[in-house]
Amino acid sequence: MPSQREIRRRIGSVKNIRQITRAMQFVAASKLKRAQESTLAARPYGHSIDEVIADLAAVLGAEGHPLLRAPEAGSARTIVLFTTDRGLAGALNSNLIRFALKELETAGAGTKVVTIGKKGRDALARGGYEIAAAFPGFGDKPTFGDVTPLVRLLVDDFLAGRSAGVTLIHPTFVSTLTQRPEGVQLLPIRATADTAGIPGNQFLFEPNPGVVLEALLPRYVASRVFQAVLETTACEQSSRMVAMKNATENAGDLIGDLTLTYNKVRQTNITREMIEIASGASAN
Amino acid sequence: MPFTLEIVTPERLTWKGEASGVILPTIDGEVGILPKHEPYVTVLGQGEGRITAVDGTVEHIAIIGGFVQVRPDRVLVLAESADLADELDLALIEKAKARAEATLSDAGLNDPAAVATARAALSRALLHLRVAERRRKR
16 A cells, blocks of 8 residues: 555646646647638638639640649659647547558558658658658648648659659548548649539630649649648647547546545554554553 | 629638629739629739729728639639738738848848749738728728
8 A cells, every 4th residue: 555645746746737738728729729710711712723623624634734644654652641740639640640651551662751740750760661851840820831842842743753643641620529530632633523513614714724724733732732731730739639638537537536545545544553552552 | 783702812711792893913914803704714913902892892902823713603712812901910011021121132142042032022012011001091
């Protein structure tokens, strides 16, 4: 049986931990609200650009632009893994990394890896994978301009034939409790079939469809990447909030258990001392 | 007969509502879109736009890059950045302008990338200033 002092010390340290996890829970909750709002705010843009691309693809055909063209066989794909910089976010990062490792196994040799966030970089480096480029996370308030270097790298590699395609692996925000890792093909761009009932060839493109497509596709890529960054941020915060809420509750349970043990030990000691005194008195 | 106008950027929905006309800066000059415009897509440049809402009020807006897609009942502006005159913060713009000018005078011609970035920032700040001025005149 541990001593009273020892138990008291443990209760104290668990209380400190609970304070920290509770603070982290509330911080994550307020950041989550903002992250969720910006994720939702970015959706209309992504959806609209999808529609315009579908319209254009109908006019120009699938081969209208290098970014739409299927690559020649031979070169390897690039996998972009989005993770967070900081841990204590539940199973978010480990789920993502497991998903990425599975993808890498099936993708075969030579697959290039680009990581966003420290956690993914560390895990893949430990796994012995060669990382082509590693970006730090984009923080709590990512802006559209932040993703430009990443987008430029991906697009340049693809256009130069150094990569046969790009797959993004990022968590998708299903609900506060559920985040699913998802792999989506970024390049070559697959046009959606959604034209909302207007055949693309009814549009007048100015100055001409080629120029419009030329200007549109890089933005499309950037908006998809930006969306992935936003989803990652929202998932990080919600996952951390839930993990910290559980930790806070567990700490509460632990404090209850420890307090019970403490009282028992205290009572045992008192009883023992009483017996000692009583038996000492009767021995006299 | 008004149409639905939506101005979206990757970061937010800037404006949505019924409008009876909109003027937008394209790469080949300004284009005015009125109701019953034919289906149309074009590339936007950097400049100033004007929204005429259905109640007749005019909103000035600073637009940088992107697209406009005109459908029979809906006009969709996908801009890289779009800020209404009322939302622009003069103090912030002046700061951005000063920063860009400082970089331009410091960097000289040694660093082409920095010069290009600063030029872009400067022209953006000037555009925002011009649009913000509109608000004060009203």
